[in-house]
Every structure is written in structure tokens, then in C-alpha cells.
Amino acid sequence: MDLRDFIKICEEKGELKRIKVEVDWNLELSHIAKINEENKGPALLFEKVKDYQIPVFTSAFTSPRRLAIALGMPEHFSMCDMAKRWMELTTKKLIPPVEVKSGPVLENVIEGPRANLFDFPAPKFYPMDGGRFIGTAVFLITRDPESDWVNLGTYRMQILDEKTTGVQIIKGKHADFMLKKYQKMKKTMPAAAVIGGDPLLFLAGSTLVSAGVCEYDIVGALRGTPCEVIKSDLTGLPLPATAELILEGEVETDPSKFREEGPFGEYTGYYSGKTGEEWPKPVLYVKRILHRNNPIFWATSVGKPVTDTHMIQSLNRTATLWTDLENMKIPGIQSVYIPPETGGRFWGIVSVKQMYPGHSMHVGTAVISTTTGHYGMKGVIVVDEDIRADDIERVLWALAVRYDPYRSTEIIKRGRSTPLDPALPIEAREIVSRIIMDACIPFEWERKPTEIKLDEEMLEKVRGRWKEYGF
Ligand SMILES: Cc1cc2nc3c(=O)[nH]c(=O)nc-3n(C[C@H](O)[C@H](O)[C@H](O)COP(=O)(O)O)c2cc1C
Ligand SMILES: [Mn+2]
Numbered sequence: 001m002d003l004r005d006f007i008k009i010c011e012e013k014g015e016l017k018r019i020k021v022e023v024d025w026n027l028e029l030s031h032i033a034k035i036n037e038e039n040k041g042p043a044l045l046f047e048k049v050k051d052y053q054i055p056v057f058t059s060a061f062t063s064p065r066r067l068a069i070a071l072g073m074p075e076h077f078s079m080c081d082m083a084k085r086w087m088e089l090t091t092k093k094l095i096p097p098v099e100v101k102s103g104p105v106l107e108n109v110i111e112g113p114r115a116n117l118f119d120f121p122a123p124k125f126y127p128m129d130g131g132r133f134i135g136t137a138v139f140l141i142t143r144d145p146e147s148d149w150v151n152l153g154t155y156r157m158q159i160l161d162e163k164t165t166g167v168q169i170i171k172g173k174h175a176d177f178m179l180k181k182y183q184k185m186k187k188t189m190p191a192a193a194v195i196g197g198d199p200l201l202f203l204a205g206s207t208l209v210s211a212g213v214c215e216y217d218i219v220g221a222l223r224g225t226p227c228e229v230i231k232s233d234l235t236g237l238p239l240p241a242t243a244e245l246i247l248e249g250e251v252e253t254d255p256s257k258f259r260e261e262g263p264f265g266e267y268t269g270y271y272s273g274k275t276g277e278e279w280p281k282p283v284l285y286v287k288r289i290l291h292r293n294n295p296i297f298w299a300t301s302v303g304k305p306v307t308d309t310h311m312i313q314s315l316n317r318t319a320t321l322w323t324d325l326e327n328m329k330i331p332g333i334q335s336v337y338i339p340p341e342t343g344g345r346f347w348g349i350v351s352v353k354q355m356y357p358g359h360s361m362h363v364g365t366a367v368i369s370t371t372t373g374h375y376g377m378k379g380v381i382v383v384d385e386d387i388r389a390d391d392i393e394r395v396l397w398a399l400a401v402r403y404d405p406y407r408s409t410e411i412i413k414r415g416r417s418t419p420l421d422p423a424l425p426i427e428a429r430e431i432v433s434r435i436i437m438d439a440c441i442p443f444e445w446e447r448k449p450t451e452i453k454l455d456e457e458m459l460e461k462v463r464g465r466w467k468e469y470g471f
Contacts, residue, residue: 001223002242003296006070006199007057010043013075015066017041022048025056025132030125030301033058037307045296052121056297060137060199061311070199071222079315080335080390086222086319091326094213095220097227103241105197106230110289116162117286120195120245121297126265130273132159133264134195134247137298139205139215140167140284141192141237142174142251145181150238152215154206157193157284158261165193166261166281167251168273170419172375174211179253179282188250190235191284196244196298201227207316208372234288244295249287259283267313267343269304270422279419306340313344317372321348324370330363331355337389338372346378346421349395353385357444360384361410364436368412376418378432384440398439408438 010016017036023029023046033044037059043066046056061067068077073085122134135157143150151174157165169175175191182189194201200222204215216238220226229238234248252258258280262273273279301307314337322336334351338344352363360382367373367380384402387394417424417432424432441448 002198003057003196003244003298006060007043007045007296009069010066013065013069014042015063015069016043016045019044019046020048022050024050025052025121025123026050027124027127029056029058029123029299033299033301034303034307037062037301040306049121054121054295054297056121056123056299057196058299058301059308060298060300061203061308061315062306064311067311067315070203078390079311079318079340080337080388083315083318083322083336086316087322087326089224090209090218090221090319091323093221094217095224095226096214097216097220097229097238099231099238100228100241101230103228103230104292105239105241105243105246105290107293108289108291108295110291112287115286115289117159117165117247117289118162119289120295122159123299125301126271126303128263128271129265130158130262133157133299134159134165135167135193136302137202137300138193138195139202140169140175140251141194141239142178142189143237144178145185145187147212149212150214150216151175151178152194152201152205154202156264158264160259160261160283163286164259165247165284165286166259167191167193167284168261168264168281169251172416175251177211179251182251183253183255187253188285189253190237191249191251192232192235192237192239193247193284194240194243194245195247196296197240197242198227201240202298203312203316206312208320208375210371239290242292243290244292244298246290247284247286247288248290249285252283252285255280257283265303266420267302267305267307267309268420268422270420272420305343310340310344314338314340315344317345318348321367321370321372324372325350325363325366328366328370330366332359332385333363334385335389339390339392345376345418347381348373348377348379349381349383349389351383351385351387351389352440354440354443357442359443360438360440361436364410364438368415368434368436375416376421376432377415377434378423379435379437381437381439395439399437402441403437403439407442410436410438412436 122132263271332353
């Protein structure tokens with residue numbers, strides 16, 4: 001139910017390493033985490049961070065097993081299996097949070113003048129980063145001023161001074177919808193940034209669920225029990241009772257007061273912000289800091305794939321894409337996968353059991369129209385039912401032997417893009433093109449190629465004698 005449970009279980013299962021020597025928050029910590037994540041190593045708990053008493057937790061989700069532990073799913077589950085179960089759980093009933101009077105996050109309440117963001121061991125990740133990033137494993141809680149909709153969204157946060165952070169709320173994100181409404185009302189936007197705590201809340205914060213849906217309810221559905229929240233007397237927002245650290249305050253909505261932040265070494269493998277693409281961002285004025293006794297500071301690596309960030313994106317975007325396709329009631333979907341190696345977002349693969357002519361292209365065009373697929377996705381590959389979407393070797397085989405570029409390709413010229421895509425010119429990152437590659441044998445072909453299948457009887461015999469052969 002909280003970060004401490006998760007760390008404890010990881011440790012019991014040999015999925016955690018404690019780093020006991022002193023490590024510098026300035027580049028050293030992030031470089032250790034990055035190398036460890038590329039090696040698909042364990043989660044890390046840095047116990048002695050230079051200048052601080054507070055430990056730093058990284059690399060939570062670099063293995064499917066740790067994702068399964070966080071989700072309370074069978075530990076042998078693949079990313080595809082987890083995403084499917086996620087889809088099944090969240091297309092049933094969502095479970096809203098319950099309010100509780102108090103919780104461990106209120107153990108320390110630091111108001112006004114004493115609040116200092118430099119009291120927390122926020123790392124500097126990459127050499128050209130513009131500063132220290134306090135919000136990487138973070139989500140921002142905001143409320144729609146015109147309804148009861150509460151949103152949890154992961155938007156990175158750089159420390160700008162003792163009481164101010166940048167918040168990279170990209171256009172079209174849910175907090176951006178809300179921000180624009182507060183802007184019209186000439187008000188700041190009450191907000192709470194949660195750093196560390198229930199691992200599922202962080203996973204949900206970076207999930208593309210539809211507007212109007214509260215991510216607390218998604219976590220309730222995933223876990224089967226409601227989240228416990230405390231109503232803040234400062235912002236009125238529902239705060240997770242077991243969070244490690246919360247920064248409460250208001251987000252500036254007046255664009256003339258937005259500030260430059262970054263650069264930051266992003267999940268694309270390139271820097272963003274102040275590296276040619278000046279782009280003033282909203283800021284959070286921190287009015288109050290809440291934290292548990294002996295808080296654990298949670299950070300997540302970014303940079304080139306594959307890191308924690310890519311695994312998170314891969315899992316939750318696969319899950320929401322699958323959910324969207326399920327909700328569209330497209331028949332025959334066998335499996336869905338957005339590989340972490342593609343940034344966990346830029347390419348998607350879907351396996352389909354074709355039932356009518358054009359079915360595979362129905363799937364391809366559906367993908368790019370979903371909430372997940374319409375945003376930043378550049379390529380969709382559709383394969384036949386005999387290939388699992390996460391079996392990359394067979395997907396490449398299908399592209400080799402079932403795909404004809406002219407017949408099997410559709411290019412869509414204008415789709416919503418992400419301003420972080422380095423493949424687009426810095427001054428034109430609003431729109432991207434997309435490709436749909438239909439790597440299926442056309443359903444309507446009367447004369448289909450004859451695929452090699454092993455002889456069942458012989459297979460059984462060979463399996464029976466396998467040891468005898470000396471293997
Ligand atoms: C580690 C991590 C960092 C992210 N950083 C940002 C960010 O800085 N800005 C942003 O707009 N989205 C960022 N995202 C993606 C959003 O979290 C994602 O689009 C999510 O759907 C946003 O919530 P919303 O749909 O409620 O707006 C990040 C995702 C992850 C996993
Ligand atoms: Mn949302």
C-alpha cells in the first residue's frame with residue numbers, strides 16, 4: 001500500500017540493493033542508477049547521500065518482476081500479461097478513494113518560512129541539466145475548477161529556488177486543461193506535488209486515462225481496494241495518506257510569470273528545454289511541505305532507453321492502448337505492446353486474429369485514433385494472431401515475409417506530437433506523421449502462402465526422447 005511495503009517486499013525477494021557508501025547527489029547517484037538500469041539490475045536504496053540524512057530510492061521498475069510486485073500480480077507475468085490484466089481490471093468498475101482523518105504524511109508539517117526545497121536530496125542527473133530535479137517520481141494533484149474532477153499527472157519538476165519549482169505541464173495534458181480555466185478566472189491553481197509513496201499512484205499519474213477520469217479511481221480498481229486520502233486544509237485537495245513527501249501550494253497561471261527551466265536529459269535520449277527550444281513553463285510556489293518521519297526520497301532515471309521511465313511508459317501505455325481498443329469493441333485483438341526501447345511510446349504493435357477483409361487495417365487505424373495512440377505515436381505494426389505483440393523476433397519476421405511496403409503501408413500526415421521528439425525540427429514539434437505497417441497476410445487472399453508447421457506427431461516423439469539425444 002505504500003513505498004515502504006514495496007521496498008520491503010523487493011528486499012525479501014532479492015530485488016533491492018542498499019548502497020551504503022556515500023554517494024554524491026550531483027551526477028554520481030544518477031550515473032550509478034543509469035548503469036544499473038541498463039543492466040536490468042535491482043532497485044537501489046542510496047542510504048548515504050552527500051550532505052543529507054534522507055535516503056534516495058531509484059530503479060523501482062526496471063524489471064517486469066518488480067512491476068508485477070507493485071501491481072500485486074503473478075511474478076512471472078510479462079509486460080503484455082500485466083497490461084492485459086490492467087485493461088481487464090480498469091474496464092470493469094473504478095473504485096474511488098475514501099477519506100481518512102489523518103495519516104503518516106502529516107507527521108511533519110513545515111509551513112511558510114521554514115519550507116526549503118534544498119532540504120531534500122534532489123539529484124542532478126546529466127551534465128547539461130539546468131539544475132536539480134526534485135520531481136521525477138512525482139505526480140501533481142489538481143482539481144478542475146468547474147467540476148469535481150481531480151487529476152493526478154506526472155510532470156517533471158526542477159528546483160528553481162528554495163520555494164519554487166518549474167513544472168513541465170505539456171500542452172493538452174489534463175493539468176493544462178485545468179490551468180487554462182484558472183487562467184481565465186485570473187486565479188492561481190491549487191496543487192500538491194507528491195514525491196514517493198504508493199507505487200501504484202505514481203504509475204497511475206503517468207497513465208493516459210481519459211479526461212474526467214480520476215487516477216485515484218484507477219488505482220482503486222487495480223488494487224481492488226480504495227486509496228486512502230486526507231482532505232488538505234490548505235488546498236482542499238485529496239492527499240494520499242501514506243505519501244513520503246508532498247509539496248503543497250499554487251501553480252502560476254499567468255504566462256508572463258512562467259519561467260524557463262531545464263535543460264533536462266529526457267527519456268528520448270536528448271536534452272529538452274533551453275537547448276535551442278526556449279519554452280517558459282508554469283511554476284509551483286510551495287507554501288507547505290508535508291513529510292513522513294524518516295522520509296524516503298524517490299527518484300527515477302531518464303535518458304536513453306531503457307530506464308525506469310521507459311518501463312513505466314511501456315507498461316501503462318500498453319495497458320491504456322489495450323483498454324481503448326477493448327472499449328472500441330474491435331474484435332480479434334490478441335495482444336498489444338509498446339516496447340520500452342521505443343521510448344515506451346513511439347511505436348506500438350498489435351496482434352490480431354483477422355475475421356474480415358481489411359480487419360488488420362481496421363486495427364491499425366483504430367490504434368492511432370485512441371487516447372494513447374493519437375499522441376506522439378509514430379508507427380503501428382499489425383501482425384497476425386500466431387505472433388505475440390511482444391515477440392520482436394517474430395514481428396521482424398512478419399515484416400520480412402508478410403509485408404509489402406506499397407500495399408501494406410498507410411502514412412498519416414498530420415497527428416498530434418510531443419514537443420520532446422528530437423526527430424522533429426525544434427520550431428515545428430506540434431505535428432508528426434505516422435506510419436501503419438500491416439504485416440499480416442491479407443484476409444481476402446484466396447491463394448495464401450503455405451506456412452511451415454512442424455509435424456505434431458513427430459514433435460511429441462522428439463520431446464519424449466529429448467534427454468535421450470544427449471541434450
Ligand atoms: C517519469 C515520467 C516523467 C514524465 N514527465 C512528464 C513531463 O515532464 N511533462 C509531461 O507533460 N508529461 C510527462 N510524462 C508523461 C505524463 O505523465 C503522461 O502523459 C500522463 O498521462 C499525464 O497525466 P494526465 O494524462 O492526467 O495529464 C512523464 C511520464 C513519466 C513516466
Ligand atoms: Mn489524467
